[in-house]
Amino acid sequence: MRTQNLGYPRIGIKRELKKASESFWVGKATQAELLETAAQIRLKNWQTQKEAGIDLIPSNDFSLYDQVLDMSLMLGAIPARYQALQNDELGLYFAMARGVQKDGIDISAMEMTKWFDTNYHYIVPEFVKDQQFRYFLKKAINQFSEAKSAGIVTKPVFIGPVTYLLSGKEKETGFNRIDLLDKLLPVYVEVLKELSVAGAEWIQLDEPFLVMDLNADEQIAYQKAYQFIRNALPKQKFIIATYFEDLDENTKLAVSLPVDCLHIDLVRAPQQLNSFLENPSFRKSDKILSLGVVDGRNVWKNDFTKSLNTIVKATKVLGKEKVWIAPSCSLLHAPCDLDLEKDEETLPAEIKNWLAFAKQKLSEVVTLAKLSDSTTNKKYLSQLTENQLAIEQRKVSAKIHKPHVGERVKSLHDTDFNRLNDFEVRQETQAKALKLPAFPTTTIGSFPQTTEIRQLRARLKKGELTEETYNQLIESEIEKSVRWQEELGIDVLVHGEFERNDMVEYFGEKLSGYVFTQNGWVQSYGSRCVKPPIIYGDIERPEAMTVKWSALAQSKTNKLMKGMLTGPVTILQWSFVRDDQPRSETAFQIGLAIRDEVQALEKAGIKVIQIDEPAIREGLPLRKSKWDEYLRWAVNAFRLSASGVNDETQIHTHMCYSEFNDIIEHIAAMDADVITIETSRSQMELLKAFADFKYPNEIGPGVYDIHSPRIPSTEEMVILLEKALEVIPARNIWVNPDCGLKTRGWHETDEALKNMIAAARFIRKSVQINS
Ligand SMILES: CN1c2c(nc(N)[nH]c2=O)NC[C@@H]1CNc1ccc(C(=O)N[C@@H](CCC(=O)N[C@@H](CCC(=O)N[C@@H](CCC(=O)O)C(=O)O)C(=O)O)C(=O)O)cc1
Ligand SMILES: N[C@@H](CCS)C(=O)O
Numbered sequence: 001m002r003t004q005n006l007g008y009p010r011i012g013i014k015r016e017l018k019k020a021s022e023s024f025w026v027g028k029a030t031q032a033e034l035l036e037t038a039a040q041i042r043l044k045n046w047q048t049q050k051e052a053g054i055d056l057i058p059s060n061d062f063s064l065y066d067q068v069l070d071m072s073l074m075l076g077a078i079p080a081r082y083q084a085l086q087n088d089e090l091g092l093y094f095a096m097a098r099g100v101q102k103d104g105i106d107i108s109a110m111e112m113t114k115w116f117d118t119n120y121h122y123i124v125p126e127f128v129k130d131q132q133f134r135y136f137l138k139k140a141i142n143q144f145s146e147a148k149s150a151g152i153v154t155k156p157v158f159i160g161p162v163t164y165l166l167s168g169k170e171k172e173t174g175f176n177r178i179d180l181l182d183k184l185l186p187v188y189v190e191v192l193k194e195l196s197v198a199g200a201e202w203i204q205l206d207e208p209f210l211v212m213d214l215n216a217d218e219q220i221a222y223q224k225a226y227q228f229i230r231n232a233l234p235k236q237k238f239i240i241a242t243y244f245e246d247l248d249e250n251t252k253l254a255v256s257l258p259v260d261c262l263h264i265d266l267v268r269a270p271q272q273l274n275s276f277l278e279n280p281s282f283r284k285s286d287k288i289l290s291l292g293v294v295d296g297r298n299v300w301k302n303d304f305t306k307s308l309n310t311i312v313k314a315t316k317v318l319g320k321e322k323v324w325i326a327p328s329c330s331l332l333h334a335p336c337d338l339d340l341e342k343d344e345e346t347l348p349a350e351i352k353n354w355l356a357f358a359k360q361k362l363s364e365v366v367t368l369a370k371l372s373d374s375t376t377n378k379k380y381l382s383q384l385t386e387n388q389l390a391i392e393q394r395k396v397s398a399k400i401h402k403p404h405v406g407e408r409v410k411s412l413h414d415t416d417f418n419r420l421n422d423f424e425v426r427q428e429t430q431a432k433a434l435k436l437p438a439f440p441t442t443t444i445g446s447f448p449q450t451t452e453i454r455q456l457r458a459r460l461k462k463g464e465l466t467e468e469t470y471n472q473l474i475e476s477e478i479e480k481s482v483r484w485q486e487e488l489g490i491d492v493l494v495h496g497e498f499e500r501n502d503m504v505e506y507f508g509e510k511l512s513g514y515v516f517t518q519n520g521w522v523q524s525y526g527s528r529c530v531k532p533p534i535i536y537g538d539i540e541r542p543e544a545m546t547v548k549w550s551a552l553a554q555s556k557t558n559k560l561m562k563g564m565l566t567g568p569v570t571i572l573q574w575s576f577v578r579d580d581q582p583r584s585e586t587a588f589q590i591g592l593a594i595r596d597e598v599q600a601l602e603k604a605g606i607k608v609i610q611i612d613e614p615a616i617r618e619g620l621p622l623r624k625s626k627w628d629e630y631l632r633w634a635v636n637a638f639r640l641s642a643s644g645v646n647d648e649t650q651i652h653t654h655m656c657y658s659e660f661n662d663i664i665e666h667i668a669a670m671d672a673d674v675i676t677i678e679t680s681r682s683q684m685e686l687l688k689a690f691a692d693f694k695y696p697n698e699i700g701p702g703v704y705d706i707h708s709p710r711i712p713s714t715e716e717m718v719i720l721l722e723k724a725l726e727v728i729p730a731r732n733i734w735v736n737p738d739c740g741l742k743t744r745g746w747h748e749t750d751e752a753l754k755n756m757i758a759a760a761r762f763i764r765k766s767v768q769i770n771s
């Protein structure tokens with residue numbers, strides 16, 4: 001039985017790509033050095049997959065920044081504002097990703113958004129009415145040849161044409177991006193032909209949009225696209241890869257497409273196997289079914305017994321020749337290698353034995369194939385026994401269940417989910433208590449996480465600093481940032497989150513029921529990575545998590561200091577979550593822990609508390625039919641965390657990378673007194689949903705993009721605020737950046753915030769508020 005892999009993490013096992021890219025961007029490394037690091041990572045990845053015994057190894061899954069951006073460059077979909085940079089391929093590439101502001105050039109970056117329901121962000125393709133495509137970036141053929149020279153004939157991987165178009169955005173009115181298909185397909189064919197001629201036996205086209213609700217035009221686009229490709233390359237073998245959900249009513253469409261293999265995600269949607277096995281056209285065809293049985297989105301060891309049952313079921317109907325084994329999706333979303341984890345304190349051996357990262361998942365795929373084959377299975381029986389033991393041990397481990405935690409969730413009442421009074425009453429009470437000016441200014445929480453700060457934590461970990469010295473140094477950073485914010489004239493201060501490695505991992509470390517890794521990095525966007533903590537058991541808050549720092553920061557100023565927490569849905573969404581109970585149950589356990597923290601902050605004198613929920617939107621099921629159920633528990637988990645305080649205490653929430661149109665009533669149902677959102681990259685477009693809904697509570701529409709080093713001018717922020725004023729009552733508007741400033745340097749942060757304060761002052765003077 002054949003095995004395939006859909007994609008492999010490209011950051012390098014020690015985040016080599018991150019380090020090389022960041023050095024290149026600041027001029028500390030040459031282009032040649034960056035490209036050499038990238039080539040080494042690719043080679044190592046291919047070798048790792050070969051050594052694991054994977055039959056079809058992907059290429060073109062590597063990217064210096066983002067695979068969707070690579071597609072835009074490959075297809076020549078380069079927005080007009082970058083035309084002047086076309087002679088410097090790498091300069092152009094990073095300008096599109098990050099914006100550029102140097103030597104008199106000032107060009108904004110392209111928008112970034114979440115890849116389906118993952119914590120991975122891609123660069124959104126931009127389309128205009130008269131969009132032209134041409135074969136521009138030759139990365140796929142170059143990397144195919146590179147692997148071939150290393151002795152590996154790979155399977156080039158692309159985002160399929162329909163998913164590519166649907167992932168993008170129209171930048172002008174008067175057309176639908178799906179109508180660009182006719183112009184796009186010839187360029188796809190040109191690329192695919194080149195790879196075919198170069199010797200690619202199989203080519204993978206990722207079409208995750210096939211698991212989404214598709215309208216008639218989109219369904220027709222699928223038929224048209226794949227017929228066009230088939231006509232142009234009659235002999236080439238193609239795989240269409242789907243993942244993250246059930247194909248459901250699109251199964252018939254997918255089966256009808258003239259390709260040679262369909263990959264389906266049987267972790268997210270195990271039930272869809274039957275739809276294929278019972279589909280007469282599929283059974284009659286020569287198409288291969290690639291079974292995505294090994295979870296590419298989580299870290300739990302595969303349950304071999306369960307997977308083997310699935311494989312046997314499929315082979316009984318289709319025969320072994322027509323069944324392949326694979327991870328459920330690209331392994332981009334998994335950490336690289338569990339073998340790097342050596343610290344028993346943060347990851348005890350018992351729990352480590354329940355886990356598998358990308359490298360281990362490759363072995364799982366291969367072992368499942370060997371176990372499914374009567375000629376090889378005997379050699380692998382001991383691995384099956386070992387696996388069964390680990391799965392059984394996890395099920396019965398005393399580490400997982402704390403009955404009183406479950407009891408507390410069960411005994412919750414309606415009152416636990418509601419503030420004492422409605423927003424209108426609270427708004428008046430808070431206006432009197434907080435005495436804020438019109439258009440109050442604030443920031444989203446984090447300030448630059450400089451190398452110096454990160455090194456302090458690294459030295460603390462290594463024992464080179466005592467906890468006492470570390471705490472003193474963090475305190476002095478807080479002190480400095482408080483003085484600086486006072487000088488800038490910010491109204492609601494933050495402590496800067498200097499003590500946090502990450503807004504989720506930090507809370508994971510403080511809560512029980514979690515374990516952590518030392519090297520379990522996963523790419524979030526570009527060079528930025530996260531190390532999601534792992535929820536293995538019931539969650540509890542053994543002690544206060546943030547009160548010490550917030551109270552200390554408040555003690556250093558007479559201005560308002562905002563307490564800063566991450567909300568239950570975001571903590572859940574950005575952790576690797578236990579798969580032995582519903583996610584909603586885990587969300588409520590976290591909700592209770594955060595509620596306790598919110599109450600403790602209030603008791604310590606913190607009057608404004610922000611509970612970040614940037615991942616609410618990302619957690620939305622891909623199928624609309626499942627939205628209501630999710631939104632009910634997600635909104636309730638937030639309300640549970642936020643509702644235990646008095647009316648005077650102002651609860652903020654913050655969201656970035658979210659489209660709000662279709663969930664606005666649920667955002668309103670969260671009932672935060674203030675919501676700060678990311679809106680600047682879309683030029684306040686996202687605010688429209690709030691305006692149309694007549695969103696009643698206060699809003700801080702981000703006035704500048706924090707993902708780019710460019711410093712926004714006062715004028716451009718005034719323009720954005722004026723746009724906001726057209727649709728939101730002046731009394732409800734806050735002034736703040738799009739998101740936290742942890743990724744920025746101090747110089748640009750200082751300049752940008754000065755300009756932001758000037759913009760707020762200008763607006764205050766020019767607008768009369770009628771309350
Ligand atoms: C808001 N965002 C977040 C998301 N998901 C999260 N889990 N967290 C988020 O904040 N999803 C959506 C967005 C994505 N945005 C970002 C933004 C920034 C980062 C980021 O900066 N990541 C850092 C890693 C952060 C971290 O864990 N830092 C640790 C360890 C730091 C480290 O590398 N230490 C060095 C030693 C020190 C040195 O020499 O520099 C080492 O271990 O080698 C810490 O601060 O202690 C990144 O560097 O990529 C991510 C997502
Ligand atoms: N409070 C966090 C929110 C990020 S989404 C920060 O400022 O980094």
Ligand SMILES: [Zn+2]
Pocket residue numbers: 444614654655656738739740
């Ligand atoms: Zn944010």
